[in-house]
Amino acid sequence: MELDRLDRDIIAALVDDARATYADIGQQVGLSASAVKRRVDRLRETGAITGFSARVAPQALGWTTEAYVELFCQGKTKPSDIALAVARYPEVVGAATITGEADALLHIRATDVRHVERVIERIAAETFVVRTKSSIVLSRLVEAPPGAAVPEARNGSPVPS
Template sequence: MKLDRLDESIVHALASDARRSYADIGTAVGLSAPAVKRRVDRLLAAGVITGFTVRVDQAALGWETEAFVELYCRHNTSPSDIRRGLSRYPEVVAASTVTGEADAVVHIYAEDVRHFERVLERIAGEPFVERTKSVLVLSPLLRRHSMGAPS
């Protein structure tokens, strides 16, 4: 689906604050609240908007250690095998196949370094994993949660 400038502005507004009212968004983009709702419904139906969520500070929930792990997998490991294996770990918040030497990069949150070490050992023990390379996050520098046309 090709988005026009109004659709992009609506998506950007919702991505920055999903609780924003249709009337407020309409005022910002020059549409009525019902027109914004119709567009949002169309964007949902087309799969452009996949849901509404809350961003949570992981440290506030006790998950104070953040890491990225490169996975190097055994020959002929499929992305679905990796996804299936990693989906069992609640500490894994994202995983992607990548270009370069590694087969995948995994984003992990843990309570502390010891917890991270236990998770890393379990992941490294998965039958499809040949080896891992990990880095701990010291300070997040930039996190963008929305894309699209700026408001």
């Protein structure tokens, strides 16, 4: 799917405020409300926009502590096996396979450090886990939702999707 500058500006406006009206977004990007609606409908149909949601501060839900945990797995553990296992833990809010020595990186949110420790202990007990290495987040320096920054090629034109 190819996104032009207007599509990217509309997406950035929606990321900033998903409740903005088409008229408000149109004023920001220089289009009529109906033109914005047509573009948003097309962006939804093509899968560029996958949905709308509220961003909630994790602290408001009691998740005041976060950590990143590297998983080191036995042999040729399949990523799908890792995903299936860690998806059972509500504290795991993100997981990815990575390059380097570790096989996967988990993002954990918990109520406190003891809670993080209990989650890591349970994950480390999974049959395929050889060891873990964890880091507790002290403070967030940058946190931008996907779509807030619109990537561009070096020549100033949008990066093709």
